Amino acid sequence: MKNVKLVSVGTFLPGQPIGNDKIQERFSVNAEWIELAIGNRSRHLVMDLDTGEINYTLADICNMAAFNAINKAGVDVDDIDFIVMGTATPDSLMPATVNMVAEKLGINNVATYQVQSGCAGAMQAIDMATKFLRLGEYNTGLVIGGDVCAKYIDIERDFSQLSSSELINYALFGDGAGAAVLSSDEQVSGxxxxxxxxxxxxxxxxxxxxxxxxxxxxxxxxxxxxxxxxxxxxxxxxxxxxxxxxxxxxxxxxxxxxxxxxxxxxxxxxxxxxxxxxxxxxxxxxxxxxxxxxxxxxxxxxxxxxxxxxxxxxxxxxxxxxxxxxxxxxxxxxxxxx
The missing domain is CATH 3.40.47.10 (Thiolase/Chalcone synthase)
Structure with missing residues (x-):
């Protein structure tokens, strides 16, 4: 079985950090309570909370994270043999978001896989990619993970009428994407x-x-x-x-x-x-x-x-x-x- 290395990691967080004061203003969640009860200070969202405009799709932010990882690895997109992506919030059921990311990256004629999963999806994707590389069929893999909340935010709601168990999610969650290049090439460092x-x-x-x-x-x-x-x-x-x-x-x-x-x-x-x-x-x-x-x-x-x-x-x-x-x-x- 071949050794596998984590060569590089790239990430992307959309927009500027959104502080607790803005969450209080938009969703009626007390900023002091967020700090004391949850402990989160900020998060990033693909949505403009003032206008409701969606500035990025999941494919957009995954593309940016993957681009960063590929650049850090010093490889070309033509070196990528396969892509595995984990997400709980794909842009659509079909086409799979992983394939839209591949198109944005200019990658073609490779195997693609999309894991529908939540917090463990990134680890599942890394596990899959590592097993593929150990078997020796591929040399270089791109692993991606990302999620967006836009589908679950309706800024026209009356948030003052929601229960605390519903409001907590607006303080907890954020958007983002990450990617890693994995390789079984013995000459590659990582x-x-x-x-x-x-x-x-x-x-x-x-x-x-x-x-x-x-x-x-x-x-x-x-x-x-x-x-x-x-x-x-x-x-x-x-x-x-x-x-x-x-x-x-x-x-x-x-x-x-x-x-x-x-x-x-x-x-x-x-x-x-x-x-x-x-x-x-x-x-x-x-x-x-x-x-x-x-x-x-x-x-x-x-x-x-x-x-x-x-x-x-x-x-x-x-x-x-x-x-x-x-x-x-x-x-x-x-x-x-x-």
């Missing part, structure tokens, strides 16, 4: 992918999150919600599952906890992520943490963490990444060594 993990453990368990395809258009349909989350279940289960993944991926890599220099933990919201870091018994100084400033942008978050990691990690250092998806309780993980 961080070695030592192990990956991708597993669904949702049998006989109720979903912790449900996201309806039609978004805010369903607000008047009886008994149907565009976005539904069981926050209690997420708060109880995600830290436990995150620690399980961390220990399993460390074991699979043949390491001990003290060997790991950097930890990319699940990113839900500022305070919740801090709690997860504590329950995982991770040294906060070793945590790669960004959600308080970027918002929870789903499949983009692991790439934002990976980009931060690539700036920090030095030769010989080891890193662990963990992602948990509450929709049907999916575990994702990665072990890297520079």
């Amino acid at each position: 961080a070695n992918i030592v192990a990956t993990l991708n597993r669904c453990e949702g049998l006989y368990r109720q979903p912790g999150q449900e996201l309806n395809w039609l978004g805010s258009r369903l607000r008047d349909v009886e008994n149907v919600q565009p976005l539904k989350e069981d926050y209690k279940a997420i708060e109880e289960q995600v830290p436990v599952m995150a620690k399980e993944v961390m220990m399993e991926i460390i074991t699979n890599a043949g390491w001990n906890m003290e060997h790991v220099n950097h930890f990319m933990t699940p990113q839900l919201a500022g305070h919740m992520t801090d709690k997860i870091i504590q329950l995982m018994e991770v040294d906060p100084a070793k945590a790669v943490n960004c959600v308080a400033d970027t918002g929870n942008n789903g499949n983009a978050l692991p790439f934002l963490q990976l980009e931060m990691l690539m700036d920090r990690i030095t030769d010989g250092e080891k890193a662990i990444g963990v992602a948990i998806e509450s929709s049907k309780w999916i575990k994702g993980g990665i072990a890297l060594q520079a």
